Each structure stands twice: as C-alpha cells, then as structure tokens.
Amino acid sequence: MGKGFYISKGVAVGGVVVAVAALSTIIALSVVYSQERSKTNGSDGEATVGPTNAPPTPPPSNEPWDQYRLPTHLVPENYTVMLWPRLTPDPDTGLYIFTxxxxxxxxCVEETDLILIHSNKLNYTSLENGQLARLTSKSPQTAPSITQSWLQTVTQYLVLRLNSKLVKGQRYQLYTKFTGELADDLGGFYRSEYFEGTEKKVIATTQMQATDARKSFPCFDEPAMKAYFFITLRHDVDKVALSNGAAVETTTVTVDGVTVQQTVFERTEKMSTYLLAFIVCDYGYVNSTTGGVLIRIFARKPAIDAGQGDYALSITGPILKFFENYYNSSYPLPKSDQIAIPDFNAGAMENWGLITYRETALLYDPEFSSNSNRERIATIIAHELAHMWFGNLVTLRWWNDLWLNEGFASYVEYLGADDAEPTWNVKDLMVLNDVHRVFAVDALASSHPLSSKEEDIQKPEQISELFDAITYSKGASVLRMLSDFLTEEVFTRGLQSYLKEFAFGSTVYTDLWKHLQTAVQETGTDLPANIDAIMNTWVLQMGFPVVTIDTVTGVVSQQHFLLDPDSVTPPPSPYNYEWIVPIRWMKTGAVQPPRWLQAKSETVNEMKTTGTDWVLANLNVVGYYRVNYDTANWNKLLNALSVDHLIIPVINRAQLVDDSxxxxxxxxxxxxxxxxxxKYLDKERDYMPWKSAINNLDFFYLMFDRTEVYGPMQTYLNTKVAPLFQYYKEQTGDWANVPGGHLDQYNQVNAISMACKTGLAECTALVKSWFSDWMTTGTNRIHANLRTTVYCNAIAAGGVAEWNFAWSKFEEATIAIEADKLRYALSCTKEPWLLNRYLEYTLDPVKIRKQDATSTIVYIAENVIGQSLAWDFIRARWSYIFNEYGGGSFSFSNLISGVTKRxxxxxxxxxxxxxxxxxxAVGFGSGTLAVDQAIEKTQANIKWVGENKNNVLNWFEGANTP
Structure with missing residues (x-):
C-alpha cells in the first residue's frame, strides 16, 4: 500500500438482527441503519436472520470464536463469489446495498466439528433448517449437518457448529447468501461518488487491506490463507466491471425482474484475500501492451479524455520491465489495470492485477500538476508494481512482518522511478523523504521495533497501527543500508532466489535472510557476521545509534539516540541497544575504505586527524544512524562549509544540518x-541542504512563533534566503521560465516559500500580484510548480475576498491535484473565523471528502493562528470524528501528531x-500510540524551550548584528 495515506476502517460492532419477511428487506436495513449506522440488515428474497439458536454473546473466553486468529483446521482452496452492488439508493431509505x-x-487438515470463517457487517439469508450457511462434501461421504450458526461480532466471525467432525483430508464446500451495505466508509466493498457536470456518478469499489475482505463476503481473511478466486459481478448495463482477473464473459441476465449484465472473470492466481478488488464504474481508459501484458489506466471519462492517464501509462510498462529484470521473474499476470478512485483513503493499494489509487497519485495534467506531483505518481506506481512480486506473489505470513513488505516496496520504489525518470536523481531523495522523516519518530522512547511478535498483533486495530512511519520508512532505510553493504548484485541475487522458492506461498522475514546469506556465501562477500546477526540488531530493537567519532583519539563509539534523553526509560532490548554498524566515510574529501563498528566502542587509528584534516562519516547517508564528532572536527566541517561547501557531497551537507x-x-x-x-546557506544553491535546513527550522518556528524569538529569527533567515530568491529570479528571467533540473525546480519553490515566510517584501508583492491577476482576469498564469506556495502566501497576505475566491475555485475544480493545492492553501489564512468555518467544513463530506478530512484539519493546525482552533475542534468532537471516520483509520495517528506538534x-x-x-472509553484506534508519543514530544518540547530559548534569542540577535 502506498505510504503517506492511510486506509479507513469501520468500527466493528455487533447487535442482534431481527428476522423479517422477504418484502421488508430494505425497511429492515433502514430501521437498523437509523438506530446505529454501522449495523445493516437485509436479505435477497428470503428471510434475513441473525444468530440462530445462538447463546448471547459471552465475555471474551478461551473459546475458538473469541480468539482473533483463525484455527488451523481448515485450509481454503478456492472461492466462487458473485456480487451485485446497487449503484442507486432505495427511494424509501436512501441506502445503497449489495447482495x-x-x-x-x-x-480439512485436522478433524473439527467447528467452522469459523470471517464475516463483518454482513447479513445472511436463512437456508436449510434456518442456518446461515449450507455445508456439502466433495467426497461421497455426506457432510456433517450445521446445528448452530451465529455471528460473533467482536472477533468478526460467522460461527458454525456441526453435529459431527469434518474428516481430515476431505474437501468440503460452504455456501452462503448475504446482503451488505455499500457504505461510504472507504473500507471493504464501498461506494465512491463524483459529479460530471450536475450528474452524480456512483462507483462500487473495494479496499480490503488489512482485514476488510470479510466485509464483502465470508472468507478466511488472513494473508497466509491463500486461495484461487472465481469472481462474478452483476451490474447495470451501462457500467464497466473490473476485478483482479481479466473479464472472460459478459452476458445479459434477468434477476428478480431486473435486467443486468453479468461479467465473469478468469480465475485468479493463488492469492491472499486482502489483495482482492472488484469495481463497477462508468469509466474510460487508455491502454497499451508491454511484453504481452495488457496495461490499462482507468479514470473518470473527462480525465481520460483530457489525457490525464497518459503519463501513468507511459511509465507503467518501463517500470514493469525494470522489476521483471530486478526480480529475474516475469510479471505473473496477463494484465495490469490501474484505476483512480475519487474517494480513497490510502495513497494506493497493490491489489493483484487491479491497483487502486487516489486520483492525485495516478492522474497527471501538465497544466495543473507540478513536478512533485509527477514524481509522486512515478514513485507510487513503482511502489505498487514492486508489490506485484514482493507481497503478492510471495506474501508475508502474518501482519507482524508487514515492515518487510512495505519497507521493501518503499525502498525499491525509488529504483523503479529512477529507471523511468533517470534525470531526476530521485534515489537521493530517499534520505529526506524516509531516513530523516523516520528518525524523528524512531528517536522517541515510545517507538517500537520493526518486527513485532506474532502473538502481539491479533486485533484489526493492532494490525492497523502497524501501517506507520516505522514500517514504511525505517523498513526502507534499513533495507537500503543492507543492499549497500552487501552490494546491489548480492542483494538482488538473494532476493531472486527467495522469490523463486516461495512463489505463490507465504514466508517470514528470516526466510529472506537465509537466501541473502546463501548469496553472500556464493559470492564470497566479506561480512563481520551472518546476515541475521547483523540485521536482527536493526529489526528486533527499536531506535538507532548515534555514532561518535573522536578524531583526536580515534575512538569510535555508539549509543542509543533519544531525542529526549531524560524521557521515560525505553523498554529492555535483546541487544542492549547496540548495533552492528556499517560505516562509509571520507577524510578531507577523499573516500576511505568502509569500516564496521561491532562493539560499544572501538579505536580506529585511521580516523585520527591532524592539522586541517577532517573526517566525515555515513557517506550519502546509506547507514541508518546519526553521526557526532569531537568539537575540533565539527569546527573543521563548519569551516569547510564556509570556505568551499562543494567539497562535501550534497547529501552529506543535508546530513550535517539534520544531524546537528x-x-x-x-x-x-x-x-x-x-x-x-x-551560516553558509546564503551560498547554497542545492535543494537537499536547503530542504534539510527548512525542515529543521520548522521546529524552531513551532517552538518560537508565539514568542519574542520570532522577530530576530525572521530577520536572520530572511538574509539567508534572499540570495536564493534573487538567484532563481535571475535564472528564470524574472520568473518567466522554469529551471531545467528536477531538484532545481524544487529549490525554486523553497526560495519563494521561505522568502515569503520570512517577510521578504518583494516575494509577498510577487505572489499577491500573481493571485490578483488570476482573480481579475479569470486566467491562472501561475506555473503548476509554484501554485501551492503562491496560493498559500497570497491567501495568508489577503483577506476574505482571496479566501472566498480560492474556495470557489476549489469547489469548481475537476482535477484532484489542483483541488489538493487549493485545499491546502485555504488553511493559510490569518483570519480565525475563516479557519473555524473551514474546520466545520471537514465534517461535511459534500464540502470536504472523507478521505481529506483529517489532513485538512492538520493543515489548519500547521497555521499558528489555526493550531489552537484545530485542537479545540478535535477535542470537542473526538467521539464523532473517531466513529464517523473509522476507529481503525490509519490517518488518526497523523491527525493527533499533526494537531499537537506545536x-x-x-x-x-x-x-x-x-x-x-x-x-x-471512546478510544483512539490506530492513533493510540500517537497520543503517547504526543505526550512524550510535548514534555521534551517544554524542556527544550526552557533550556534553549535565551541562548537561541541571543544567537539570532548576535547573527543579525553587523
């Protein structure tokens, strides 16, 4: 799943379902819906039943149906599933349903008289003897009879008790007929809505990861329970049906007097339930064929007609070919469909053969899309295509190893995107986007190891919590480090044999280590220890080290890096917070042979220096650690930056700022x-050091933009960014042209954004004039790269007229990327009443889509005027927000950390x-850990401000004195 955006989960709730007559299906759904929105009841022509002969739901017990993990008695072979989503609401109830x-x-691999199969928010039609399912045998021997059937709502099971045991080695079939709500909750089988002109369009679509396939049909919903799937979709005659497999037959059928089309799909490969997808829509597409694989990009017809799918189509084939070579394995399916969904809470989802995306993650329009939008599309497509092998073909056995699945895709997405766009130097950006990003989280005492114990990850909300920065970005960072010290050749050799052995199966992360170790031995690669010994120090303990190099004595040491050393004591570590650390380094600009640090401290005589020589470690930040030096070496590095900063590699200039x-x-x-x-930044023209500085200075803004430090800080930073602003003014012919390089385009945005932020009058006048021209003429001449920062700064410098104009343009926007730019910019106003009104809009899905609600609140909180407003808002409405937007929503951790970071x-x-x-009592779902981390960060911030405020104020005042 694409990082940075997270999936919403419905709150699992239980309740008694009432038996009703066939004609009262929709009425029953409506009654229960009005009582409690998350419960739905209905049938498809027969009586709808709930717990049949079932005891009241007992408190948690040792009974199998009260455990969150499936028993191992039964192994699915295949499913035959027919689904019929209704894309028009019932005229009496307004409900959308599917049958x-x-x-x-x-x-049966072990005798049992009990069948547990996952089911959540489905309502079953009564079958023989009033039971919720029908069991038959595939052998001449008669199947046992079902004596009891009920829904165990807490653990999300359909429970079936039998009158005798299933026979080991025999195959059986379980048939069910059911109804569910096609809700707008962004999980399971759900609906998404959009407008073409004044006409509302409805899509039926899916998001199964991690535990929502069970909301679509009863299934053994665990990743290792792979099976084949035969999918059939019924739909209106003017709609298109899509699934993982290719459509093999579409016929017209009449069901209950209604004429519909029925699309049958080819059998899938053996796969996990969380990778299933079914979609019914009124979409267009563009297509091509690469190496015999049909590639199609689906989106709203106006978007396809405008060519917004063309860029994704142009790079999908090359990225697929890159990964075929990288994995030494042909793409395992005959087609690769990618589709943009208007309402989608993740960035993207790697459903096998039918990848779903947010519109902003797939659709590109040169007029409206910036180069950062284009890069995001390339990296997310590469991320999802990487999963077609790593995750889909070979699947981790349980969610505790999610880090390897998502961390791997988050690493190789840069390789795939770099192959598609080789001039971008996109691989370097992983340091900013992932390494530095996750350092901030992993430096907390409340962090957690990459790998969890399987028994500690049981409930759906515990699984949801794993979709965090540690899983994605730390996973990517340590795998990048592993690939570097092994060399890419050895890394891919082990990877390829791993994929070959476990194709269509499931694994644990140590299986990859075994294959990498074999590759190490076959190639004679020299390592200080086995792969598992090295990597377990990074995987099984949280955090990372700071490596300190004393260039006077040559002593190199390590210690657990904690952002707040006085915070609560971190939990015990199996390695006592020591790591086996690979060190790439240079001396006075000359690259030296790599070293390993295998103990708490070691003496490395080569790292001693004399005279003006200096040492710089962690070249290109390939290691997952920070570096500190003795004072003399720090001063020499600062002098090198001042005299000739280009002698230090650009990534390491960014590192020196971030580490310090x-x-x-x-x-x-x-x-x-x-x-x-x-101090040297007035001479710096490269993007990465500037972005590193801006990211770190953001913390100073957060801590001091309400204090007397703010003024002198603004004055100082203005003097540093002004030369960069003038540089890009000259380079672009007074802003008429676009810089040539990808990263230069990024740094032009930095120049304008930081210049306006620090009050450079010329910058403010510039953005106001551009925005005013748009308001006056109706023609938007602002380049797509600059729109986000120009819109924001113009709205911040303006008033009600600018805000209302931007809001009207947001409402009119038919291109999601442009709407996203405006949605962010609207949070930049300095008018409190406008911000309060905007906060209220987040609870109206007609104004702000559900997928965007939490990020909009965070945007408002980033504004110093809006922070307290956003905090008051979520405190007053937490229960509503939590339940309405899904108790398992992955965005809650972002919401809590975003609103409290100041x-x-x-x-x-x-x-x-x-x-x-x-x-x-309400709970925080996947944001539970984020609350504790927010408390820890706040305590650290309080102490930091108390200890540093006066010194920082004096430093800025001194720096401003000629």
Missing part, C-alpha cells in the same frame, strides 16, 4: 552549534493528558 453469494471450497539540529535537541551538542550550520507549554501538556483521559 452476494459465495461458495468456498476448503480442505537533532543532536542539539538531544543535548549532545549545543543548540547554537547546530545554528552555525546554517505543544510546548505545561498547560498544553495538561490538556493533552486530559484529552487522553476523557476519551479513554
């Missing part, structure tokens, strides 16, 4: 020493603790 029939064929600011926050070096790394006072800490206490 379905499913037959699962399974083998974070070492200062951890009290390892003085804060003013970190600020010294910014917290730096005792009063805010008290409010945060009270918020946790007041909502204990």
């Amino acid at each position: 379905g029939e499913s037959t699962v064929e399974f083998e 600011f974070n070492l200062a926050r951890a009290k390892i070096i003085p804060t003013v020493q970190a600020l010294d790394t910014t 917290f730096s006072t005792e009063f805010e800490l008290q409010q945060l603790r009270q918020f946790k206490e007041d909502n204990a």
Whole structure:
C-alpha cells in the first residue's frame, strides 16, 4: 500500500438482527441503519436472520470464536463469489446495498466439528433448517449437518457448529447468501461518488487491506490463507466491471425482474484475500501492451479524455520491465489495470492485477500538476508494481512482518522511478523523504521495533497501527543500508532466489535472510557476521545509534539516540541497544575504505586527524544512524562549509544540518552549534541542504512563533534566503521560465516559500500580484510548480475576498491535484473565523471528502493562528470524528501528531493528558500510540524551550548584528 495515506476502517460492532419477511428487506436495513449506522440488515428474497439458536454473546473466553486468529483446521482452496452492488439508493431509505453469494471450497487438515470463517457487517439469508450457511462434501461421504450458526461480532466471525467432525483430508464446500451495505466508509466493498457536470456518478469499489475482505463476503481473511478466486459481478448495463482477473464473459441476465449484465472473470492466481478488488464504474481508459501484458489506466471519462492517464501509462510498462529484470521473474499476470478512485483513503493499494489509487497519485495534467506531483505518481506506481512480486506473489505470513513488505516496496520504489525518470536523481531523495522523516519518530522512547511478535498483533486495530512511519520508512532505510553493504548484485541475487522458492506461498522475514546469506556465501562477500546477526540488531530493537567519532583519539563509539534523553526509560532490548554498524566515510574529501563498528566502542587509528584534516562519516547517508564528532572536527566541517561547501557531497551537507539540529535537541551538542550550520546557506544553491535546513527550522518556528524569538529569527533567515530568491529570479528571467533540473525546480519553490515566510517584501508583492491577476482576469498564469506556495502566501497576505475566491475555485475544480493545492492553501489564512468555518467544513463530506478530512484539519493546525482552533475542534468532537471516520483509520495517528506538534507549554501538556483521559472509553484506534508519543514530544518540547530559548534569542540577535 502506498505510504503517506492511510486506509479507513469501520468500527466493528455487533447487535442482534431481527428476522423479517422477504418484502421488508430494505425497511429492515433502514430501521437498523437509523438506530446505529454501522449495523445493516437485509436479505435477497428470503428471510434475513441473525444468530440462530445462538447463546448471547459471552465475555471474551478461551473459546475458538473469541480468539482473533483463525484455527488451523481448515485450509481454503478456492472461492466462487458473485456480487451485485446497487449503484442507486432505495427511494424509501436512501441506502445503497449489495447482495452476494459465495461458495468456498476448503480442505480439512485436522478433524473439527467447528467452522469459523470471517464475516463483518454482513447479513445472511436463512437456508436449510434456518442456518446461515449450507455445508456439502466433495467426497461421497455426506457432510456433517450445521446445528448452530451465529455471528460473533467482536472477533468478526460467522460461527458454525456441526453435529459431527469434518474428516481430515476431505474437501468440503460452504455456501452462503448475504446482503451488505455499500457504505461510504472507504473500507471493504464501498461506494465512491463524483459529479460530471450536475450528474452524480456512483462507483462500487473495494479496499480490503488489512482485514476488510470479510466485509464483502465470508472468507478466511488472513494473508497466509491463500486461495484461487472465481469472481462474478452483476451490474447495470451501462457500467464497466473490473476485478483482479481479466473479464472472460459478459452476458445479459434477468434477476428478480431486473435486467443486468453479468461479467465473469478468469480465475485468479493463488492469492491472499486482502489483495482482492472488484469495481463497477462508468469509466474510460487508455491502454497499451508491454511484453504481452495488457496495461490499462482507468479514470473518470473527462480525465481520460483530457489525457490525464497518459503519463501513468507511459511509465507503467518501463517500470514493469525494470522489476521483471530486478526480480529475474516475469510479471505473473496477463494484465495490469490501474484505476483512480475519487474517494480513497490510502495513497494506493497493490491489489493483484487491479491497483487502486487516489486520483492525485495516478492522474497527471501538465497544466495543473507540478513536478512533485509527477514524481509522486512515478514513485507510487513503482511502489505498487514492486508489490506485484514482493507481497503478492510471495506474501508475508502474518501482519507482524508487514515492515518487510512495505519497507521493501518503499525502498525499491525509488529504483523503479529512477529507471523511468533517470534525470531526476530521485534515489537521493530517499534520505529526506524516509531516513530523516523516520528518525524523528524512531528517536522517541515510545517507538517500537520493526518486527513485532506474532502473538502481539491479533486485533484489526493492532494490525492497523502497524501501517506507520516505522514500517514504511525505517523498513526502507534499513533495507537500503543492507543492499549497500552487501552490494546491489548480492542483494538482488538473494532476493531472486527467495522469490523463486516461495512463489505463490507465504514466508517470514528470516526466510529472506537465509537466501541473502546463501548469496553472500556464493559470492564470497566479506561480512563481520551472518546476515541475521547483523540485521536482527536493526529489526528486533527499536531506535538507532548515534555514532561518535573522536578524531583526536580515534575512538569510535555508539549509543542509543533519544531525542529526549531524560524521557521515560525505553523498554529492555535483546541487544542492549547496540548495533552492528556499517560505516562509509571520507577524510578531507577523499573516500576511505568502509569500516564496521561491532562493539560499544572501538579505536580506529585511521580516523585520527591532524592539522586541517577532517573526517566525515555515513557517506550519502546509506547507514541508518546519526553521526557526532569531537568539537575540533565539527569546527573543521563548519569551516569547510564556509570556505568551499562543494567539497562535501550534497547529501552529506543535508546530513550535517539534520544531524546537528537533532543532536542539539538531544543535548549532545549545543543548540547554537547546530545554528552555525546554517551560516553558509546564503551560498547554497542545492535543494537537499536547503530542504534539510527548512525542515529543521520548522521546529524552531513551532517552538518560537508565539514568542519574542520570532522577530530576530525572521530577520536572520530572511538574509539567508534572499540570495536564493534573487538567484532563481535571475535564472528564470524574472520568473518567466522554469529551471531545467528536477531538484532545481524544487529549490525554486523553497526560495519563494521561505522568502515569503520570512517577510521578504518583494516575494509577498510577487505572489499577491500573481493571485490578483488570476482573480481579475479569470486566467491562472501561475506555473503548476509554484501554485501551492503562491496560493498559500497570497491567501495568508489577503483577506476574505482571496479566501472566498480560492474556495470557489476549489469547489469548481475537476482535477484532484489542483483541488489538493487549493485545499491546502485555504488553511493559510490569518483570519480565525475563516479557519473555524473551514474546520466545520471537514465534517461535511459534500464540502470536504472523507478521505481529506483529517489532513485538512492538520493543515489548519500547521497555521499558528489555526493550531489552537484545530485542537479545540478535535477535542470537542473526538467521539464523532473517531466513529464517523473509522476507529481503525490509519490517518488518526497523523491527525493527533499533526494537531499537537506545536505543544510546548505545561498547560498544553495538561490538556493533552486530559484529552487522553476523557476519551479513554471512546478510544483512539490506530492513533493510540500517537497520543503517547504526543505526550512524550510535548514534555521534551517544554524542556527544550526552557533550556534553549535565551541562548537561541541571543544567537539570532548576535547573527543579525553587523
């Protein structure tokens, strides 16, 4: 699944279902819906029943149906599933529903008189003897009879008790007929809506990962329970039906007096339930064929007609070919469909053969899309295509190993995108986007290891919590480090044999280590220890080290890096917070042979220096650790930046800034020493060091934009960014042209954004004039690269007229990427009442789509005027937000961390603790850990401000003095 956006999950709730007559199907759904929206009841022509002869739901017990993991008695072989989504609401109730029939064929591998199969929010038609399912045998021997059937709603099972045991080695078939709501909750089988002109269009689509296939049909919904799927969809005659397999037959049928089309799909490969997809829509597409594989890009017809699918189509084939070579394995399916969904809470989802995307992650329009939008499309497509082998062909056995699946795709997405767009240098950006990003989380005492114990990940909400920055970005970072010290040749050799052995099966992460170790031995690669010994220090303990190099003594040491060293003691570690650390380094600009640090400290005589020589470690930041030096070496590095910054590699210039600011926050070096790394920035023209500085200075803004430090800080930073602003003014012919390089285009945005932020009058006048021209003439001449920052700064400098104009353009926007730019910019206003009104809009899905609600609130909180408003807003409405947007929604961790990241006072800490206490009964779902981390970060911020405010103020005032 694409990182950065997360899937919404419905709250699992139970309840008694009432038996009703056939004609009252929709009425029953309506009654229950009005009582509790997350319960639906209905049938498809027969009586709808709930618990049949079932005891009341008991408290949690040791009974199998009260355990969250399936027993191992039954193994599915194949499913035959027919689904019929209704894309028009019932005129009486307004409800959208779907009906379905499913037959699962399974083998009994251990005798049992109990069948447990996952089911959530489905309502079953009464079959023989009033039971919820029909069991038949594939052998001459008669199947046992079902004596009891009920829905165990907490653990999400359909439970079937039998009058005798199933026979080991025999195959059986289980048939069910059911009804569900085609809700707008973005999980399972759900609906998405959009407008073409004034006509509302409805799509039936899916999002199964991690545990929502069970909302679509009863299934053994665990990743290792792979099976073949025969899917059939019924749909209106003017719609298109899509699924994982290719459509093999479409016929017209009449069901209950209604004429519909019925599309039958070819059998899938053996696969996990979470990778299933079924879609019914009124879409267009563009297509091509690469190496015999049919590639299609589906989207709204106006988007396809406007050519917005063309870029994705142009790079999908090359990226597929890249991964075929990388994995030494042909793409395992005959087609690769990719489709843009208007309402989609993830960035994308790697359904095998039918990948779903947010519109902003797939559709590209040169007029409206910036180069960052284009890069995002390339990397997300590469991420999802990487999963076609790693994750889909070979699947991790259980969710505790999710980090390897998502971390791997988050690493190789840069390789795939780099192959498609080789001039971008996109691989370098992983340091900013992933390594530095996750350092901030993994430096907390409340972080967690990459790999969890299988028994600790049981409930759906526990699984949801794993979709975080540690899983994606730390996973990617340590795998990049592993590939570097093995070499890419050895890494891919082990990877290829791993995929070959486990194709269509499931694994644990140590299976990959075994294959990599074999590759190491076959190639004679020299390592200080076995792969598992090295990597377990990175996988089985949280956090990362700071490596300290004393260039006077040559002593190289490591310690667990904690952003707040006085925070709560981290939990015990199996490796006592020591790592086996690969060190790539240089001395005074000359690259040296790599080293390993295998103990708490070692003496490396080669790292001693004399005179003006200096040492720089972690070249290109391929290692997952920070680096500190003795004061003399730091001063030499700062001098090198001042005299000739180009002698230091560009990634390491970004590293020096990032490491120093974070070492200062951890009290390892003085804060003013970190600020010294910014002195050379008036000479810096490269993107990565500037972006690193801006990212770190954002923390200073968060801590000081409500204090007397703000003014002197603004003055200083203005003097640093002004030369960059003038540089791009000259390079672009007074802003008439676009810089040639991909990263230069990014840095032009930095120049304008930072210049306006620090109050450069010329910048403010520039963005206001561009925005005013748009308002006056109706023609938007602002380049797509610059729109986000221009819109934001113009709205911030303007008033009601600018905000209302932007809102009208947001409402009119038919291109999701343009709508996203405006949605962010609307949060930049300095008018509190406009921000409050905007917050209210987030609870109206007609104004702000559900998928965008939490990120919009976070945008508002990033505004110093809006932060307290957003905090008050979510505190007052937490119960509603939590339940309406899904208790398992992955975006809740982002919401909580985003709204609280400015917290730096005792009063805010008290409010945060009270918020946790007041909502204990409601819960925080996947944001549970984020609440604790917010408390920890706030405590650290309070101490940091108290200890550094005066020194920082004095430093800025001194730097501003001629």
